[in-house]
Amino acid sequence: MDYVSPFDERRRVAEPLAPRRSSLEGARIALLDINKRQGDRFLDRIEERLRSRGAETFRVVKEIFSKPAGPEIVRRIANRGDLVVEGLAD
Amino acid sequence: MTSEALIAAPEFSLASVAGGSVTLEELHASGPALVLFVSEECPTCVLTLRRLGPLVEELTGAGLRVAAVFEDALEVAARVARRTGFSGVVLSEPSPYDVSRAYSLDSLPTAVLVDRDGRQAGRVVGWDADGLGALLSVPVTDEAPTRKPGCAAKSTYDAESLRALDGASAFDELEEMFERGWTDGLPVIPPTPSRVDDMLGGRDPDEFLGDMAPAMARVTLERIAACAVLAGCRPDYFPVVVAAVQAALEPVFNVGGQAVTTQPVGQVVVVNGPVRETIGLNGGVGALGPGWRANMTIGRALRLVVSLTGGGFPGRLDRSALGQPGKVGLCFAEDEEVSPWEPLHVSRGFPAGRSVVTVFGADAPLSISDHRSTGPEELARVLGEAAAATWSPNWWPLGGTSLFVICPEHARSFAEWGWSKQRVREAIFEAVRRPAAALRWGETTPLVGAAADDQPIGKWSSPEEIVLVVAGGEAGRFSAVFGPCLGMNAEVISKEVPWTT
Numbered sequence: 001m002d003y004v005s006p007f008d009e010r011r012r013v014a015e016p017l018a019p020r021r022s023s024l025e026g027a028r029i030a031l032l033d034i035n036k037r038q039g040d041r042f043l044d045r046i047e048e049r050l051r052s053r054g055a056e057t058f059r060v061v062k063e064i065f066s067k068p069a070g071p072e073i074v075r076r077i078a079n080r081g082d083l084v085v086e087g088l089a090d
Numbered sequence: 091m092t093s094e095a096l097i098a099a100p101e102f103s104l105a106s107v108a109g110g111s112v113t114l115e116e117l118h119a120s121g122p123a124l125v126l127f128v129s130e131e132c133p134t135c136v137l138t139l140r141r142l143g144p145l146v147e148e149l150t151g152a153g154l155r156v157a158a159v160f161e162d163a164l165e166v167a168a169r170v171a172r173r174t175g176f177s178g179v180v181l182s183e184p185s186p187y188d189v190s191r192a193y194s195l196d197s198l199p200t201a202v203l204v205d206r207d208g209r210q211a212g213r214v215v216g217w218d219a220d221g222l223g224a225l226l227s228v229p230v231t232d233e234a235p236t237r238k239p240g241c242a243a244k245s246t247y248d249a250e251s252l253r254a255l256d257g258a259s260a261f262d263e264l265e266e267m268f269e270r271g272w273t274d275g276l277p278v279i280p281p282t283p284s285r286v287d288d289m290l291g292g293r294d295p296d297e298f299l300g301d302m303a304p305a306m307a308r309v310t311l312e313r314i315a316a317c318a319v320l321a322g323c324r325p326d327y328f329p330v331v332v333a334a335v336q337a338a339l340e341p342v343f344n345v346g347g348q349a350v351t352t353q354p355v356g357q358v359v360v361v362n363g364p365v366r367e368t369i370g371l372n373g374g375v376g377a378l379g380p381g382w383r384a385n386m387t388i389g390r391a392l393r394l395v396v397s398l399t400g401g402g403f404p405g406r407l408d409r410s411a412l413g414q415p416g417k418v419g420l421c422f423a424e425d426e427e428v429s430p431w432e433p434l435h436v437s438r439g440f441p442a443g444r445s446v447v448t449v450f451g452a453d454a455p456l457s458i459s460d461h462r463s464t465g466p467e468e469l470a471r472v473l474g475e476a477a478a479a480t481w482s483p484n485w486w487p488l489g490g491t492s493l494f495v496i497c498p499e500h501a502r503s504f505a506e507w508g509w510s511k512q513r514v515r516e517a518i519f520e521a522v523r524r525p526a527a528a529l530r531w532g533e534t535t536p537l538v539g540a541a542a543d544d545q546p547i548g549k550w551s552s553p554e555e556i557v558l559v560v561a562g563g564e565a566g567r568f569s570a571v572f573g574p575c576l577g578m579n580a581e582v583i584s585k586e587v588p589w590t591t
Contacts, residue, residue, distance in 0.1 A: 004286040006272060006316040006398045008307035011175060036577075066347030066578045068303075 021083065025054035030081035032073075034065040039089030046085055065089075099125075099204040100192035104159060104181040107168040112157070112181055118204050121153035122211065124226065126178075127190055127200045127243065129161040130170050134217050134240035135199045139174035141217070141231050146178045149226060159183050161190060161198065161244040165261055169270065186252055190245035198240045201225065216240045267320070271403075274394060274418055278320040288325050289315035291591065299332075300339035303346025305401025309335065313399045314391070320398075321391035321419070326369050326591040327384055331391045333447040334359045334421075337583040338392060347578040348451045349402025354414040355575040357396065358452040358493065359389055359421035360559055362435035363445030365587050366423040373423030375563030378455060378495070378570065389419030392449075414454040422561055428498045429560035430505035437511070438584045445587040450493050450557075451575030453480060460500065461567045466507040469500060470517035473569060478522050478549050480573030482533040486524065486547045489535075490574025491555045491582050494518075497562035497569045511558055519553040557582065 021027060029050055031043045047057045060076055062069050077084050103113045117123035126142070128135035139158060146156045156178035160167035164182040171180040183189050193202060196215070203211040203225050214221040217238040223230040247255065267278045279285065286295075295312030302309045311332070318331045338345045338357060348355050361371055372382040379385050402408045410417065426433040435446035458476040463469035477492050496504075496514075504514055526541035538547055550556060555574075562568070574580075 002283060003270075003272075004281045004283055004312060004316045004319075006281065006313050006320060006394065008305065008309075008313070008399065009172075010308075064577075064579055066344060066351065068346075 023054075024050060027055045028080060028082045029055050029057045030077040030084040031057055031059050032069070032077065032084055032086040033059060033061045034087065034089070035062050036065040036089040039065075039087040042089060043085070043087040046087070050085075097210045099202065099208055099210045100189065101208075102159075102183075102189045102192070104183055104189065105164055107164055107171065107180040107182070112179060114204065115208065117155045117157055117179065118206050118208055121155065121206050123155040123157060123204045124149070125202045125204060126156070126158045127161070127193070127195055127198055127202070128158050128170075129198050129241065129244060130166050132198050132241035134238045136170065136174055137238065138199045138201075138217050138240075139170065139176040141219075141233075142222070143175040143177060145226070145228060145230070146176065148228065150178070152228075154226070155179065157181055159189065161187055163261055165266065169266075185244070185255070186249075187243070187245035190243050195243040195245055197246075198243050200240075200243070272320055272398065274390065274397060274404075276418070279322050281316040281319040285319045286312065286315045289318050289323070289328050291325055291328065299336060302339060302395070302400035304350050304407045305399070307399050307401060309339065309395065309399055314395055317394035317399060318387075318391040321394055322383065322387040323391050324369070324383070324387075327388050327391075329587045329589050329591060330359075330361060330365060330369065330371075330384075330388050330421075330445075330447060331395075333585040333587045334388065334392045334449055335395050336588070337447060337449040337585040338396065340581075340583045342579070342581040343449065343451065343583050344578040344580045345396060345400065345451075346402075348575050348580060349396050349400055350407050350409055351575070351578065352409050352411045353453070353575060353577070354410045354412045354417065355451050355453055356414065356416040356418075356420055357389075357392055358416065358450045358572055359392060360434055360448045360450070360493075361388075361421065361423045361445070362426060362433045362440075362448070363587070364443065365445035365590065366426075368590070371421070371423040373425035373561045374428075377422040377425070377561040378420065379422070385421050385423075386419065389421035391419070392421070393417060393419040416452070416454050420452075422495075424559045425498065425561050428501070428564070430501055431511035431558070431560065434557070434559045435584060440584065440586065445590070446584050447587060448582060448584040450491065450572065450582050451578060451580040452493060453573035453575065455495070455570040455572050456480065458569045458571060459567065460569070463503075466504055466509045466514070467517060467521070469503060470514055471521035473500075473571065474518040474522040474549065477518070477571045477573070480571065481576055484529040484532045484534045484538070486529055486535060486538060486549050487551045488549055488555070488574055488576065489551070490576050490580070491557055492550070492574055493572040494556065494558045495562065495570045495572075496558050496560050497566060498560060498564050499567045500569050501560045512553070514558060515553040515556045518556050519548060519550055522549040523547065 106112045167182045201214045205211045219236040297311040371384040460472045523546040527543035529538045
């Protein structure tokens with residue numbers, strides 16, 4: 001029996017993972033705060049630990065947690081960072 | 091790999107999912123063919139189809155036809171091929187599996203390479219990446235597992251087992267929908283091409299309305315029509331469903347956020363204008379359901395677009411902690427004829443004679459009884475205080491729009507007391523205030539935290555965040571309020587119904 005699918009049946013190809021780094025020494029790490037309550041507390045602690053291992057960090061904040069990061073945010077991370085850590089919260 | 095070179099491959103003619111039948115002779119007419127015997131129940135077969143699927147194009151380009159012979163019904167073969175991304179020829183072998191027997195199969199999957207003269211040039215049993223790579227002369231994925239045994243071929247079953255199997259695999263169209271996952275958990279109407287065509291009513295199936303998050307799926311009229319059929323809509327409901335989907339696709343509605351949030355929010359659809367009468371949409375007794383086909387199925391169709399097409403399926407990308415019955419779908423008409431006030435769509439800037447759909451991202455409805463108030467201020471306060479508990483009792487202001495459904499008896503009382511709709515909104519807004527100090531327990535807002543103890547805080551930031559519509563039975567002093575979806579910046583969206591039937 002033939003049916004009309006409610007789905008978008010285009011095949012999705014998984015993006016390959018970026019190469020893993022062997023060390024955090026000298027890595028530039030974006031800390032993405034999605035702007036959800038207490039996410040900053042989590043990222044503060046992560047930032048402290050990353051810096052203690054020789055990484056350079058910088059913070060980027062989304063306008064609102066429930067919408068995808070805009071192109072400007074993505075550009076800032078891509079231009080400056082080697083890695084990104086995103087802080088979910090609540 | 092076991093060599094079976096020079097042994098003639100038994101001829102066959104089997105039903106194809108592409109229609110008609112295909113013979114082995116056709117498969118090897120212009121070059122070698124790979125015949126892959128598989129079955130739905132065998133996990134190794136599914137793995138093999140998944141892994142060979144991406145190679146089919148390359149193999150076909152190199153002159154090798156690839157065909158899967160399923161020891162399953164045609165519908166099952168089609169589904170498994172689709173799910174696994176296998177794009178070769180898909181054939182179905184009926185019970186008692188004489189073709190498998192002719193090939194002396196013991197287990198599945200078995201891949202048989204047939205040369206262009208119709209001779210068996212080799213075979214591989216089970217998943218064997220190296221063996222298949224050598225058989226096909228192409229690199230096959232080295233992803234683990236590189237070897238995996240399969241299951242017994244059904245051709246090896248005795249007569250009694252085959253009878254039991256045939257009884258169990260009788261095709262049931264309604265069960266098929268559950269198997270495909272084309273459901274919200276309730277039975278659906280299978281979206282056959284003819285039903286979808288009826289729903290489309292001659293409109294372009296490929297008309298594109300937008301991409302829907304979280305799947306970022308292309309939403310076309312055809313996919314909406316498929317959801318409308320699944321939901322049980324009649325074709326004359328379709329323009330209302332389309333208007334609701336158009337509204338949900340507005341970026342400021344943030345349907346992707348609503349679809350995945352842990353808050354149990356659904357999309358509530360309020361309909362105004364003449365289409366209510368045309369399609370029999372209920373705004374009277376029991377308006378919030380159940381009982382009326384248009385109400386139940388239009389709301390459900392929108393939810394199926396969100397959860398199936400859009401990818402916000404409960405427990406997968408929809409992380410709603412509890413869910414709620416309104417997430418099955420919720421649509422109702424405003425009873426404009428009973429309401430003493432201007433209808434919702436007119437308040438939102440549409441001419442009175444137009445048919446308009448308004449969508450809200452909303453929490454579950456809270457019923458509000460009031461059989462005793464003796465004046466409009468008191469009744470407005472009852473309604474407002476009930477809404478004060480929505481989201482969380484001390485989360486003030488809400489930061490979103492609350493939808494009140496005012497029952498006809500409450501609406502009539504306000505009218506008799508001479509109150510306009512705007513005056514009721516303002517009274518609800520004014521009535522629900524607390525000093526900040528009284529709100530400082532449990533979950534509170536930053537505003538409450540920063541305010542002076544005696545600073546009055548309202549549940550809403552302005553009367554504009556209070557929307558009133560009139561619906562319900564002529565007797566019974568029960569109104570209701572839908573708390574908002576929060577954290578999404580989700581606006582209330584109205585769309586005119588795009589055509590009439």
